[in-house]
Amino acid sequence: MSSVLHSSFDLRPPRFEQVGQPQWASWHWQHQNRLRTIDDFRDVLELTAQQRQAFEASTDRFRVALTPHYAALMDPDDPGCPIRLQAMPNPGELTDHPFERTDPLAEEEHMPVPGLTHRYPDRALLYVSHHCPVYCRHCTRKRKVSNPTTAASKAQIQRSIDYIADTPQIRDVIISGGDPLTLSDERLDDILGKLRRIEHLDVIRLGTRNPVTLPQRITAELAEVLKRHRPIYINTHFNHPAELCEEAATALRRLVDAGCVLGNQMVLLRGVNDDADTVMKLNRRLLRHGCRPYYILQCDMARGITHFRTPLKTGLEIMDHLRGRIGGVGVPDFVVDLPGGGGKVELLPEYIIDRRPSEHGDVVTFRNFQGEQFEFVDVDGS
Ligand code: SF4
Structure with a gap:
């Protein structure tokens, strides 16, 4: 490459x-x-x-x-x-399909205050903007993203921050949207500062597609803001190697230099990245620029995006191809975010092909990435 x-x-x-x-x-x-x-x-x-x-x-x-x-x-x-x-x-x-959902992950149902989803006990999702530089056709939040009438007000964001401050079991906040980097540096600085002052928060994450769609947004000034509140865990969203161009690489370098920890959440999309070679090329390129492939997300059951969806076996085949052909740091988790707020489950290819009892414990036959078979004696734990 x-x-x-x-x-x-x-x-x-x-x-x-x-x-x-x-x-x-x-x-x-x-x-x-x-x-x-x-x-x-x-x-x-x-x-x-x-x-x-x-x-x-x-x-x-x-x-x-x-x-x-x-x-x-x-x-x-x-x-x-x-x-x-x-x-x-x-x-x-x-085309609408009967199984599609407007809010596939039930984010609105798990809102203790408007603009904040609290679904897992230790995590909260804070929506600070409904705008994005590019409106991705596969967006799972079409119900509110791109709609100027539903944007989060300053007062609403403050109420969400107050809720987080009053809820000690929340250890991890994901700032999301839309795209949070559509806010000014000053607004981001203010939000990050308020979150950083909450004693019980271990992790502040920021989900943004700006490194892909508007890498020019990652200015030296923004990097200074992020550095001030480091470490910020940034989840970005590259879906194809052609998106990781020179401008995007410069943006990633700035974020790494600012002490951000970078991970990529790729959504599996028909015709875009539903083949192992494309994902391999993307992951190698991401690693080269300091961004770890974090998730391959199965495309949700959101309204109007069914034409993008792939069978589950496509993701499993891609995972099977990655394992063994790129180091573990380049192998993300393949996850399905269960509809209705069930949370993420990880899917893995099947590596165990046989199990039979022996006098020392079960003999388990595994296959490796090349299809070779290996026996492993399992212990019964007694
Ligand atoms: S950047 Fe994210 S939130 Fe915005 S349109 Fe794309 S997928 Fe949706």
């Missing part, structure tokens, strides 16, 4: 060819110049008739927005480009 990364600036579409490097590197410019309407995609990519139709029909369900950076990573000539599939509406999202 080549270590030379592509740059979104070099790949910028004709629409942005007059834009210089300083503008391209400005997250404010990227945000202000997001692509939102069909017209905005002129000189960026050719939409198929189906994509055009889906675009028009989907706007009142889930908005379209793309940073020029993310748009530049798309192959303009390939309707099946994995970046395009994640960001451009697809006819599949207009």
